[in-house]
Amino acid sequence: MAASIRKARGRPRDADIDRRILDAARSLLAEGGFRALSFDAISQMAEVPRSMIYRRWPTKVHIANAIATGGEGRLPDVIDTEGLEAQVLALVEQLLDRYQRPDIGAAAVGVIAVTQGDRALQRELQAESETAARATLADIVARGQRAGLIADGASADALFDLVIGSLIYRVLFSLEPLPEGYAASVTRLLVDGLARR
Template identity: 70%
Template sequence: MKQATGRGRPRDAEIDRKILDAARTLLAEGGYRALAFDSISQMTDIPRSMIYRRWPTKAHLANEISTGGDDGLPDVIDAEGLDAQVLALVHQVFDRYRRPDIAAAAIGVIAATQGDRTVQDELGAKAETVARDELSAIVARGKAAGLIDPASSADTLFDMIVGTLIYRALFSMKPIPPDYAEQVTRMIVDGLAVRP
């Protein structure tokens, strides 16, 4: 199976998958420091040059693991209401960043690109823009249905969900209560809901 890249020869999706699987294993077992193209090459028998052609640095590879893979934001507001919509968003973000490979990739990319806004923009801009646009559409429909206060900002909601959950999943040393996603959901819904 081939995957087009837009220029040059099409990429082989199976090679991409093998590289990503090996990278996820290294990240989960040893963190960002363990992620090395030499190690991936040894694990997969794929030459380093083929890895570099796909991802020029390990930050680019880790970024694909930390930001890729989802089929978009869950969108259940029309069928299930505001509480279910926020809970689905909270679970998606929280469950994702609690995975060891994704956590290590995200922390590694943050550290590797610290202070370099050009690289940060290159790596994160597209995924963030797509996610913010999806959430904006969901919020607009919630407002039109009378479920979300018209003054609510989709961008602020995005920051609240992603910032809160990534901080707790990746950086906090406090134990995570079993109902943490539900607690966060209740607080966010209380701030979004239309007041009678």
């Protein structure tokens, strides 16, 4: 979230106002999708002046990005203690749980739509969180390779794209409902592709 909030000048920011703004934005996104998100609606719901919102987030896509990329933070990291299958399952379940939340799903779709074709805005909003997530996954894969759990040729970069891309598509864009056991099915496919033979 920190990357998507402009640094305030002068007095320290009021964390309660930040929370009220984000809570209002989450409610609007969950109830009406990205189209329902506006500074006027947030201002009214959070009972704060529009100027307070602008000082924190310059546009509604910046607020949506804070919601889409904030939350539990780092990717799960259990490969050392629980093994490869538990690691992949934890990652898949985290992403499925996250993007099935109505506020986060609507925020993510809005950010994707608004930033499409605008590489500068994509870098501004996503570079820090994506770089950190890719680095975390690369470290997990490297440790799995050193432990003999993951094939030496397995690419952490490709794994990131496969997991994030496929799950976001399925949850946010596919018309098909998630079948029971979907996380386990995806996990098995990924583990079969990653495991050292």
